[in-house]
Amino acid sequence: MDKQLIVGETGCGKSTQVPQYLFEAGWCDDGKLVGITEPRRVAATTLAQRVAEEKGCILGGLVGYSIRFDDCFDPTYSRIKYMTEGILIREMMADPLLRQYSVIILDEVHERTLNTDIVMGLMKKILRKNKQLRLIVSSATVDAEQLKYFFSSGKDDKSAAILSVEGRLYPVTVHYVIDPVPDYIDGVVSTCLKIHQKLPKGDILAFLTGQEEVDRAVSLLGEHAALDKGKLKMQILPMYGSLPNQDQLKVFRYAQEGHRKIVIATNIAETSVTIPGIVYVVDSGYMKLRWFNTNSLTDALIVVPVSQASADQRAGRAGRLRPGMCFRLYTEQAYKELQRATAPEMERSELSSAILQLKALGIDNVLRFTFPSPPPAASMLAALELLYALGGLDREGQLTQPLGTTMAELPCSALQAKCLVVSGEYGCSEEILSIMAMLQVQNIFLKPASGQGNMRCKIARRQFEVAEGDLLTMLNVYNAYMASNKTKDWCSKSGLNSRALKRANEIRTRMEKLISKKFNVPIASCHGSSEVVTRCLAAGLFPNAAYLHHSGVYKTVRGDIELAIHPSSVLYAEEYAEWLIFCEILHTGRAYMKDITVIEPGVLEDVAPHFYEKVVERNRE
Numbered sequence: 001m002d003k004q005l006i007v008g009e010t011g012c013g014k015s016t017q018v019p020q021y022l023f024e025a026g027w028c029d030d031g032k033l034v035g036i037t038e039p040r041r042v043a044a045t046t047l048a049q050r051v052a053e054e055k056g057c058i059l060g061g062l063v064g065y066s067i068r069f070d071d072c073f074d075p076t077y078s079r080i081k082y083m084t085e086g087i088l089i090r091e092m093m094a095d096p097l098l099r100q101y102s103v104i105i106l107d108e109v110h111e112r113t114l115n116t117d118i119v120m121g122l123m124k125k126i127l128r129k130n131k132q133l134r135l136i137v138s139s140a141t142v143d144a145e146q147l148k149y150f151f152s153s154g155k156d157d158k159s160a161a162i163l164s165v166e167g168r169l170y171p172v173t174v175h176y177v178i179d180p181v182p183d184y185i186d187g188v189v190s191t192c193l194k195i196h197q198k199l200p201k202g203d204i205l206a207f208l209t210g211q212e213e214v215d216r217a218v219s220l221l222g223e224h225a226a227l228d229k230g231k232l233k234m235q236i237l238p239m240y241g242s243l244p245n246q247d248q249l250k251v252f253r254y255a256q257e258g259h260r261k262i263v264i265a266t267n268i269a270e271t272s273v274t275i276p277g278i279v280y281v282v283d284s285g286y287m288k289l290r291w292f293n294t295n296s297l298t299d300a301l302i303v304v305p306v307s308q309a310s311a312d313q314r315a316g317r318a319g320r321l322r323p324g325m326c327f328r329l330y331t332e333q334a335y336k337e338l339q340r341a342t343a344p345e346m347e348r349s350e351l352s353s354a355i356l357q358l359k360a361l362g363i364d365n366v367l368r369f370t371f372p373s374p375p376p377a378a379s380m381l382a383a384l385e386l387l388y389a390l391g392g393l394d395r396e397g398q399l400t401q402p403l404g405t406t407m408a409e410l411p412c413s414a415l416q417a418k419c420l421v422v423s424g425e426y427g428c429s430e431e432i433l434s435i436m437a438m439l440q441v442q443n444i445f446l447k448p449a450s451g452q453g454n455m456r457c458k459i460a461r462r463q464f465e466v467a468e469g470d471l472l473t474m475l476n477v478y479n480a481y482m483a484s485n486k487t488k489d490w491c492s493k494s495g496l497n498s499r500a501l502k503r504a505n506e507i508r509t510r511m512e513k514l515i516s517k518k519f520n521v522p523i524a525s526c527h528g529s530s531e532v533v534t535r536c537l538a539a540g541l542f543p544n545a546a547y548l549h550h551s552g553v554y555k556t557v558r559g560d561i562e563l564a565i566h567p568s569s570v571l572y573a574e575e576y577a578e579w580l581i582f583c584e585i586l587h588t589g590r591a592y593m594k595d596i597t598v599i600e601p602g603v604l605e606d607v608a609p610h611f612y613e614k615v616v617e618r619n620r621e
Helices: 017-024 041-055 085-094 114-129 144-151 184-198 211-227 245-250 308-319 332-336 352-360 377-390 403-409 414-426 429-439 451-461 470-483 488-493 498-518 530-541 603-607 609-620
Strands: 003-008 033-038 063-067 070-072 080-084 101-106 134-139 160-165 172-176 203-207 233-239 259-265 278-283 286-293 298-305 324-328 545-548 554-556 562-565 579-587 591-598
Touching (some): 017 101, 041 245, 080 085, 085 352, 085 403, 114 144, 144 160, 184 203, 184 211, 184 278, 308 324, 352 414, 429 470, 429 530, 530 591, 603 609
Parallel strands (some): 033 101, 203 278, 562 591
16 A cells, blocks of 8 residues: 555654654665655654654764754764755755655645645645555544545545554543633633643643743733742743744653743644653643735734534643643633634645646646645635735746746745845845845844843834834834844843844854755845835735725725734834835734835836836825
8 A cells, every 4th residue: 555544642652653664674775765844843843752762873874853043963864864854845846756755744635735735636646646655644632534534536546545543542521611611821821720720740832822922921920930939949941933943842741850940832832742741731622824915915813712523632641651731721612612623734725835836736727636634715715916016926827047047946835935036136135035034034132021131121222213114113123132242241231032043043054055055045134225125125025015004004905804913022112104015913802914015106007017006196186
């Protein structure tokens, strides 16, 4: 059988043991690889570390990993390779039939990320051509019959089989609240404190929706920890995707002597990533999902209730060490009313980057491409229209040369890729590289828990702020960081996160090498001309444009969606600019723009007349 579906309970070893069994069974004897894809970077790195330890080798030898902007893999000696799904897609561009692999394992497919569905659709085509390749699809919670039918060519096709593996999971007692919790962040903090004060030794894992909520909860717990006089101290650690690798790895170390580890995490800790020592889980009942609005052509991060599958995954984290407890901050009736599974990302995401990648892989008719969950037609059409407006596709829907091909291969969104590619023409590639690298990291500015420390950091931050907005402020921060010789003391005095800036510098170095050597984009500087930089940014980010409505609020130029400036922006509480471009929309109580840049009124007509001419004229009347 060339296709195997493994439905394995939490703790069965599907992510760590199956690749080792395949290696020992001789699937790598001819020099080929066993490749394992993970939806998240931290899962790929930690699983590779775990398997390397079990095999008794150094990481990067027999066992390695490859994630965006980071490789620990030897093409000569490595035989087991963990990677993110995006890396596998990029490898397909160089080797469409994946001839260097003997087995591909798609892990945690129940998360149904955009790249998961793309990889499954591509693997279905590859397996028809490469008869030597084997595919294993694994998950703890997935509709196996549906996936078996997807990979089968007919009812009588016996090339796919389902294998169930029992997990090694201790019993977990689930506790619900009697009445709904009014503020789930405060609920998480108070529940963690009660567990710490009243229950036996054992680490705590609490789930929140995003980085800002995690940082707030860590800050609140830190205040209590400073006043804690008990024998068992609190060791509080955050965990989210944009956290630097060194900080992410802290949660996998055992708690210090005389301490209880409390990990505050996003849903990154739901699957694959097993944090040692966890006995208690606190589930807020919410997660953050990305939804795409086809009218305004904007992505939005929205806080929504978790699905039953996600809730069960969270509870399972408590039963890895010994019998555990899960405290759900919602009622039992609310759990029964949750959706059974989270909607696949393919059905709710902006698809321009996905279409670019498929086109680069030779899939000309993307509308007829077989996806496990077909995306909405409106999203496909919006993505095609956007790529045509960006210049990535021609009138026949083919990749343009060299712009479209270059955008497809750059490891960032289509809008950011366009900014990078055209930066050479504008003569500001040095500045755009710095800005795009800074956008790949978060938490550039420190947010101390104490009020006095927070005020000092805000005052220090003002030396970098400029009227043009957040992206040029980021550029100032990066330039000042480089001028200071990247010293930690300077970062601390300036209220900046030295680790985030170090990571941004590493990413920028890789990006510069990629666009200059592979795509021949000239590296040049505009020597401080903010007008040139903003025009170049507008050339790529023009679909994310907003104008100041006469009612005093901002609205998207397309779709007339009402927006506000996020409180973290340098433009918050400043005099309103007439025209803005932004990188992201965040929905909490209302829709907020993040990473904003001020542009001149006529810029949109200059850089994208085919996209905005009529709309701009209508708004000016």
